[in-house]
Amino acid sequence: MASKPEAIADPVDVAVGARIRLLRKLKGLSQQALAEAAGVTFQQIQKYERGANRVSASMLARIARTLGVPVAEMFGEASPTSSAVDEVAALLAEPGALELLKAYADLPRGASRSALVEFVRSLRSQPG
Numbered sequence: 001m002a003s004k005p006e007a008i009a010d011p012v013d014v015a016v017g018a019r020i021r022l023l024r025k026l027k028g029l030s031q032q033a034l035a036e037a038a039g040v041t042f043q044q045i046q047k048y049e050r051g052a053n054r055v056s057a058s059m060l061a062r063i064a065r066t067l068g069v070p071v072a073e074m075f076g077e078a079s080p081t082s083s084a085v086d087e088v089a090a091l092l093a094e095p096g097a098l099e100l101l102k103a104y105a106d107l108p109r110g111a112s113r114s115a116l117v118e119f120v121r122s123l124r125s126q127p128g
Contacts, residue, residue: 012075014051016060018089019074021049023067025098037066049093 024034024045031049035042038059047053048063055063055074064071092098100120107113 009051017051022089
């Protein structure tokens with residue numbers, strides 16, 4: 001019997017999951033809160049957000065309703081800039097990214113922001 005090829009997450013599932021995560025975080029909802037509203041476990045929301053599990057049409061509609069967005073927004077079809085939004089969603093899905101951005105936005109404009117950006121850039125060049 002031939003072995004099955006390893007399952008690879010479909011890029012559409014990954015993009016939908018990233019949008020769910022981004023919109024959930026922007027609404028200030030925890031995975032638990034979204035899960036309760038959608039009627040699933042928070043582990044299932046984690047799997048959706050990673051793209052490990054596909055979101056059914058009815059579940060996508062429930063999640064979109066909870067997040068207050070049209071279902072099309074989950075696919076990036078609500079605007080012509082969806083690829084840019086997908087890129088931003090992927091960046092913001094990184095652990096701590098949204099918190100860092102919020103902290104940056106709370107800083108006064110000018111030297112403080114510039115210093116933070118330079119500090120973070122300097123960390124990129126540090127050996128791991």
